[in-house]
Amino acid sequence: MRTRFSYLFSALALFGLAACETTDVDPIKASERPEETSDEAGLWLQMDGAERLLKASAIVERDPALNDYVRGVTCQVIGEDYCNDVRVYVVKQPYFNANMAPNGQMQIWTGLLLRAENEAQLAFVIGHEFAHYKQRHSLQQWREIKNAANASLVFSAGIIAAGVPDAAVLGDITLAARLYGFGRGKEREADQLGFQFATDAGYDGHEAAAIWKYLVSEVENSDLERNRRQIARSSIFSTHPVTSERIETLTAFAEDGEAGTVRQREYIATTSPFLAKWLEADLVRRDFGENIFLINHLIKRGEGLGLLFYRRGEAHRIRRGEGDAIRALADYRKASSFEDVPATVWRQIGDAERTKGDGAAAMAAYQTYLEKAPEAPDRQLVKSYLNKLDE
Amino acid sequence: MKKGFLIQRVGLIVSLALLSACTSARTMQTTNEFKAVENKARILLIEPDVELSFLKAAGVREVRADWTRQGKENILASIRDALAGNEHELVNHPLDTNNAREVQLVKLHEAVGATILSHRFIGVPLPSKEDKFDWSLGPGVRDMAPEANADYALFLFARGQYASSGRQAMAVGLAVVGLGTVSTGGQAAYASLVDMVSGDIVWFNLASTGSGTDMRKPEGAAELVKVILKDVPLTDAKEGA
Structure with a gap:
């Protein structure tokens, strides 16, 4: 049935x-x-x-x-x-x-x-x-x-x-x-x-x-x-x-088809003010390989190098793989030679040198940081590091 | 598109409510200090959040824009009819979709309403709410049409599903071969009366109806509204159910 x-x-x-x-x-x-x-x-x-x-x-x-x-x-x-x-x-x-x-x-x-x-x-x-x-x-x-x-x-x-x-x-x-x-x-x-x-x-x-x-x-x-x-x-x-x-x-x-316009200059001019923010946000994906590849690709444009080397240093520092501390410090140092570098690079150089054990280099970097960013929210902390290094 | 946990929960609660076949209603009134609504109060009727869909044979749910508009109109008209015997001033408030605050407040009502449902009507009671009903949308509700200077606002959230003939055949067919039951649709709604000064939900009610009543038709909407507005502290005591 x-x-x-x-x-x-x-x-x-x-x-x-x-x-x-x-x-x-x-x-x-x-x-x-x-x-x-x-x-x-x-x-x-x-x-x-x-x-x-x-x-x-x-x-x-x-x-x-x-x-x-x-x-x-x-x-x-x-x-x-x-x-x-x-x-x-x-x-x-x-x-x-x-x-x-x-x-x-x-x-x-x-x-x-x-x-x-x-x-x-x-x-x-x-x-x-x-x-x-x-x-x-x-x-x-x-x-x-x-x-x-x-x-x-x-x-x-x-x-x-x-x-x-x-x-x-x-x-x-x-x-x-x-x-x-x-x-x-x-x-x-x-x-x-x-x-x-x-x-x-x-x-x-x-x-x-x-x-x-x-x-x-x-x-x-x-x-x-x-x-x-x-x-x-x-x-x-x-x-x-x-x-x-x-x-x-x-x-x-x-x-x-025929050749046409590319308009790279206009594109870079409009998007470059967001580069720092977007590259930082990209690390949320926790894919350092892609992030570093992307930064290297952008470095080839030959513009905004202070920011780009700084961001590559950040990627290395946060990844914390073998040899990354040295790579990060080298990137920060390189970044600091360009005009457009964010002032925080000096704070990062200070931290890296202090960890390495080079007190004099760390103090110099921290002092540059306080000069370049006198209103930085972490200035009291940096001052306390300086006092400790001075002892 | 990713939908939040809350939306899923609302969906689940509404489906649970839709499963119960007969019309039912239980009302909640605030345990906060609350002065009863006097006559000649000004009440904002917030554009109801309605979504009516066609339930296809395979269980695919298709939203219908025309039914949704019709249902909304019928519900608003029925609310006006139901409250016509009093001397309150009823002010329709269509949602200004360009106003982010208004959009958020309607969403907030959906979220708080779903939370009330899941701890009061269905699901697990909250120990901290055992002897009280003190839910609130917060004083931010004043951002909803401040120029109207309303005393209260009535929010309503309703979902309805109406089965195609294929779906009904499917349900009968599966039942015949002993493979259990499938939903053939129904309606569920919840409503809140909100104090426009404190944002407190002074009254809350849930109603669900089986596939018999239909808010796409004026008499179906009137039936749903009659059930849902039971004990709303806006009608005269002598008229109270």
């Missing part, structure tokens, strides 16, 4: 649930808003709520000059018509990331701004994210989730009914793989369209692959084996095209 019901039910489920919603949607037009009765309007409503919280959050970088600049590049890439539909938030997160919500909320993370080398590279990221919006990828994705969940339900209900309950978990695996597979297809499309948007706006196509090439070289120097392995790994669960494939495709696009 039960068996008959089971077959009856799985047949019912297969007929009743397999109806699929179309994922073939038209690109969104400028100032277009979804119909209130649609599933798309529901997605927008949820993202509007999330955006209200983001807007009020301390995680957003509000510096007007930086925001105006990023907004300017965005409008340049996506065109004036769409410019009012997209809101860009610079989000204080040390990871290389950017994302796009269906309602026009775009996030650019500071870890990405720290690693982009010029305005063209930022433009390609913005173009890529905007392509997700214009192609309504979130809506497509949502419909795929619904279709896949229903298909998965048919699958697991069928298996349960056939008397193999354990196999029901297989339904979840196919669900995940289908979703992420679709994700990869959309990323490819976003790469292609993003490339087009940015080159149409006059940016040099070669920079699209360049940002990925840099990222691969940085990750190859990661402290974490898991990160290093991830570059090459291709699995059904990875959402983005394998990086090597992506670099090849973007390089091929650039070979067919």
Whole structure:
């Protein structure tokens, strides 16, 4: 009796649930808003709520000059018509990331701004994210989730009914793989369209692959084996095209196109006031290999060397590996020969020399610190060190 | 997107509440010093935090913008009707989404409400709150429409899920083959009356209804509001339930 019901039910489920919603949607037009009765309007409503919280959050970088600049590049890439539909938030997160919500909320993370080398590279990221919006990828994705969940339900209900309950978990695996597979297809499309948007706006196509090439070289120097392995790994669960494939495709696009602008000077001028903060925040990731690789990469630009050698000294000091104390002191010494070095370098030189046992050098450094930073919050502490060293 | 622990907890509590099939209500009143609401009080009706969704066959929940707007309108109208017999002045306060303070206060109400639920209605009681009900949003609530000069504010948080016919078939089907029960939706809401001077929650109530009543319809919303406003210290004593 039960068996008959089971077959009856799985047949019912297969007929009743397999109806699929179309994922073939038209690109969104400028100032277009979804119909209130649609599933798309529901997605927008949820993202509007999330955006209200983001807007009020301390995680957003509000510096007007930086925001105006990023907004300017965005409008340049996506065109004036769409410019009012997209809101860009610079989000204080040390990871290389950017994302796009269906309602026009775009996030650019500071870890990405720290690693982009010029305005063209930022433009390609913005173009890529905007392509997700214009192609309504979130809506497509949502419909795929619904279709896949229903298909998965048919699958697991069928298996349960056939008397193999354990196999029901297989339904979840196919669900995940289908979703992420679709994700990869959309990323490819976003790469292609993003490339087009940015080159149409006059940016040099070669920079699209360049940002990925840099990222691969940085990750190859990661402290974490898991990160290093991830570059090459291709699995059904990875959402983005394998990086090597992506670099090849973007390089091929650039070979067919004309040369364009890179605007490195403007990019460096706008982002350099944040370098100290962003490099410090990057250490939150506790990946010294990547942090030091990034600093060395920035040192090649030949600018802001006082800050950069100081930050490399900080990375060595905090890592505390073998020989790091000596490396840190050498970096601090080197940094101190440049005009733009932060005054705290003298405090760090003092500490390092004191630990080494060179009292005279430590005293000299501490005194320089107190001269250069007379209002430093730790001046009383430094004075007490000086008194002790004087005894 | 990452969601906080609290949001998950709210989700869990609301789902727990949705599981209970019948309409229920228990009210809480502050044990802090509190002067009863007199007539002709000015009450701010804060735009209710409502989210109504479509429960699909596989259990995927799809938020519906039109239902949400309709539910919000119906709830506000029902609150006005329910309090119409008194001489209070009711002031609608649509949320100013560009005002970060207002957005945060509505979130704060959601968080405090969820905490009350998890220690008073469901879950583990807090030993420190055994003989008292002294929850508060703090005097910062005055930042909510200071120009309105209101005596009290009414906050309401509501979630509703309505099953598709496929979902209902699924539920029946699974029950038939003996694979247990799945949710076919329902509604849950909680509301607070907040003293606009101290920020204290002077009254709090939870209501949940099964798939029978429906706040997408005016009479469904009226039913939910009637249940949730039970014992609210805004109605005349003779009218009190």
